[in-house]
Amino acid sequence: MTPIELVVLDMAGTTVRDDGVVEKAFHRAAERTGVADRMPWEDALQYVRDTMGRSKIDVFLHLADGDRALAERATSAFEAAYDELIAEQGAEEIPGAREAIESLRASGVKVALTTGFAPVTRDALIDALGWRDVIDVALSPADAGRGRPAPDLVLTALLRARVSSVQAVAVAGDTASDVLSGRRAGAGFVAGVLTGAHGHESLESAGADAVLRSVVDLRAALAERELLSLVQAP
Numbered sequence: 001m002t003p004i005e006l007v008v009l010d011m012a013g014t015t016v017r018d019d020g021v022v023e024k025a026f027h028r029a030a031e032r033t034g035v036a037d038r039m040p041w042e043d044a045l046q047y048v049r050d051t052m053g054r055s056k057i058d059v060f061l062h063l064a065d066g067d068r069a070l071a072e073r074a075t076s077a078f079e080a081a082y083d084e085l086i087a088e089q090g091a092e093e094i095p096g097a098r099e100a101i102e103s104l105r106a107s108g109v110k111v112a113l114t115t116g117f118a119p120v121t122r123d124a125l126i127d128a129l130g131w132r133d134v135i136d137v138a139l140s141p142a143d144a145g146r147g148r149p150a151p152d153l154v155l156t157a158l159l160r161a162r163v164s165s166v167q168a169v170a171v172a173g174d175t176a177s178d179v180l181s182g183r184r185a186g187a188g189f190v191a192g193v194l195t196g197a198h199g200h201e202s203l204e205s206a207g208a209d210a211v212l213r214s215v216v217d218l219r220a221a222l223a224e225r226e227l228l229s230l231v232q233a234p
Contacts, residue, residue: 013196
């Protein structure tokens with residue numbers, strides 16, 4: 001078994017509380033740009049829920065019937081709406097997330113945060129949470145090429161962190177897209193967490209090695225499978 005050197009964590013729903021903010025931002029963006037006129041909102045909302053974790057431009061391309069110019073405007077409107085909502089409601093971590101990240105890093109494991117958000121929104125969230133000093137890498141699709149479920153974010157994190165092999169990477173997220181991204185990258189361990197968009201069945205069907213209550217349980221899951229080296233063990 002290859003000891004884990006890097007853990008790649010999703011943000012909204014995995015390490016950052018969502019509380020419906022992403023759905024609200026999609027709704028505001030759809031209304032402001034006319035995307036909401038392309039299909040009944042209930043159908044659009046179901047698609048948003050089914051594709052949580054994917055790059056926002058890819059989701060809006062579908063909602064806009066392939067109209068890239070409209071999808072790009074809607075994506076910009078989404079980022080603006082998300083920023084508004086965070087300003088209104090504040091940003092909160094999933095309970096215990098910071099401590100979980102610090103515990104992994106104290107064990108010698110690097111931590112990367114990945115998201116479907118644009119870099120400006122990602123960085124605003126990290127700053128609002130005061131997490132600059134507790135992570136090693138933060139990536140958006142703009143940094144990697146393609147968003148989830150493609151493997152690009154995981155593989156870019158691996159390169160940035162200078163990890164020895166893809167088998168030394170663990171991935172955790174709350175959506176099927178997070179799990180698929182980890183599987184397609186060839187990560188040594190892929191976990192789903194039940195604090196966000198998708199349930200146990202969806203995460204397991206996507207190929208999760210384990211489905212955890214939250215990111216707080218990740219270190220124990222790695223230790224149980226002897227995926228932390230002896231030097232890293234507490």
